Amino acid sequence: MNDFQIDMNxxxxxxxxxxxxxxxxxxxxxxxxxERLMEVHLAxxxxxxxxPIREAIRKLELEGLVIxxxxxxxxxxxITEKSLxxxxxxxxxxxxxxxxxxxxxxxxEGMEELLSACEEFExxxxxxxxxxxxxxxxxxxxxxxxxxxxxxxxxxxxxLSEQMYRYRFVYIKDESQHDKLIAEHxxxxxxxxxxxxxxAAAAARLHxxxxxxxxxxxxxLEKRM
Amino acid sequence: MNDFQIDMNxxxxxxxxxxxxxxxxxxxxxxxxxERLMEVHLAxxxxxxxxPIREAIRKLELEGLVIxxxxxxxxxxxITEKSLxxxxxxxxxxxxxxxxxxxxxxxxEGMEELLSACEEFExxxxxxxxxxxxxxxxxxxxxxxxxxxxxxxxxxxxxLSEQMYRYRFVYIKDESQHDKLIAEHxxxxxxxxxxxxxxAAAAARLHxxxxxxxxxxxxxLEKRM
DNA sequence: TCTATGTATTATGTATACAATCTTACATAG
DNA sequence: CTATGTAAGATTGTATACATAATACATAGA
Numbered sequence: 001m002n003d004f005q006i007d008m009n010x011x012x013x014x015x016x017x018x019x020x021x022x023x024x025x026x027x028x029x030x031x032x033x034x035e036r037l038m039e040v041h042l043a044x045x046x047x048x049x050x051x052p053i054r055e056a057i058r059k060l061e062l063e064g065l066v067i068x069x070x071x072x073x074x075x076x077x078x079i080t081e082k083s084l085x086x087x088x089x090x091x092x093x094x095x096x097x098x099x100x101x102x103x104x105x106x107x108x109e110g111m112e113e114l115l116s117a118c119e120e121f122e123x124x125x126x127x128x129x130x131x132x133x134x135x136x137x138x139x140x141x142x143x144x145x146x147x148x149x150x151x152x153x154x155x156x157x158x159x160l161s162e163q164m165y166r167y168r169f170v171y172i173k174d175e176s177q178h179d180k181l182i183a184e185h186x187x188x189x190x191x192x193x194x195x196x197x198x199x200a201a202a203a204a205r206l207h208x209x210x211x212x213x214x215x216x217x218x219x220x221l222e223k224r225m
Numbered sequence: 226m227n228d229f230q231i232d233m234n235x236x237x238x239x240x241x242x243x244x245x246x247x248x249x250x251x252x253x254x255x256x257x258x259x260e261r262l263m264e265v266h267l268a269x270x271x272x273x274x275x276x277p278i279r280e281a282i283r284k285l286e287l288e289g290l291v292i293x294x295x296x297x298x299x300x301x302x303x304i305t306e307k308s309l310x311x312x313x314x315x316x317x318x319x320x321x322x323x324x325x326x327x328x329x330x331x332x333x334e335g336m337e338e339l340l341s342a343c344e345e346f347e348x349x350x351x352x353x354x355x356x357x358x359x360x361x362x363x364x365x366x367x368x369x370x371x372x373x374x375x376x377x378x379x380x381x382x383x384x385l386s387e388q389m390y391r392y393r394f395v396y397i398k399d400e401s402q403h404d405k406l407i408a409e410h411x412x413x414x415x416x417x418x419x420x421x422x423x424x425a426a427a428a429a430r431l432h433x434x435x436x437x438x439x440x441x442x443x444x445x446l447e448k449r450m
Numbered sequence: 451t452c453t454a455t456g457t458a459t460t461a462t463g464t465a466t467a468c469a470a471t472c473t474t475a476c477a478t479a480g
Numbered sequence: 481c482t483a484t485g486t487a488a489g490a491t492t493g494t495a496t497a498c499a500t501a502a503t504a505c506a507t508a509g510a
Contacts, residue, residue: 013493015283049495058240058283070238071462071501086377093322094315152311156381238463274465296471296492
């Protein structure tokens, strides 16, 4: 399975292609925590020289996805229950901020997009394809952070969300939760529509709380194996 | 003025030394927004080769301190009123989260440190040295985020604070504001002591609001010049 | 048998060389 | 005088070479 490949379609400097490739490989679990990232090995595998590999690793380092050991190189950072709880704690706060700001700033068009995103999500849950559901979920949240008009917030929320990429399916696969998810989305939508910060914030908070429960129980399951 | 130098005392890979050097130069304004970072030039200036320079630039890029223009290289990112407002908006939210978590989690020792930090700050304001005041202020806030026990939060708050490094003096130099700052710190301290989240959060929010006012008026002043 | 030391191997850290592309300036044609 | 084309120079993008530190393994000595 350890068989990620470079996507040559992209018209980007190699360092960015490598960065995206490694990033995705880490977030999807193709590169496992603790695994060493050896430059020549990766360079051969991806068909580039060491330079772009190194530059990509520098960025992964700053993102916290790999840790550097001096004179030994990079390895994939461990994802612990603690580190995920930390991420979720921050994300909860920023998601609440997002919906609150959206209450103030969303435009008429944004509101329409949000409604159709809610409906799309609802439709998606009727099918069986988890990746379609996940995509609909992401789109919905993207519309909200976009509505804040705060680029920094958008960047941070996206980054924090991606930290949990590996677990994005656990709370979506569980069909018994679908009605709950739909209701939460609808509550957030209504809150923003009514420009009711408290309502929207409470719903967003609940939304993350539920995700946290799913993800944490999944981690404990994995640890036992 | 454009005369930053490498600090050779540090025992770190050159890329990290260069990263820290450039970072500081940008945050203090020695490297001005819009200024180009040319690799050979920096390499000669700092007495290293292009490789560590490039790796440092990759990290600055991810931090948003420089922007990359393809085939043209890096230049120092512009700091606009909008981008600072965005940063402050996020920071307000995370500072509030920090004091709320501190209410739950701070230890007895943490509480003692916080008290003495408050007193140190109060003492510092009696002197005239702004950098001592600034340092006392930073220490106080460090104790709070440390008390949350959330490493990710700590990293993000520190990063966001540093984005405003250039303006750290504007709200500290103004002596008429000192009493207000002391009172706000004291209010935060009391809130955490009483484990009163609402009180602590309100004080933290007020604290950032006041900083924002100082910084924004300073920026408008600079723009006019 | 265990420990210590030396050597070979491997990978990173840094520097440099080469290639591709962009900018700029200058010349020439309209 | 202006506009366009071309060539030279400068700068980034990528690859490779060299230096140095860490590691592992083997061998010698106690």
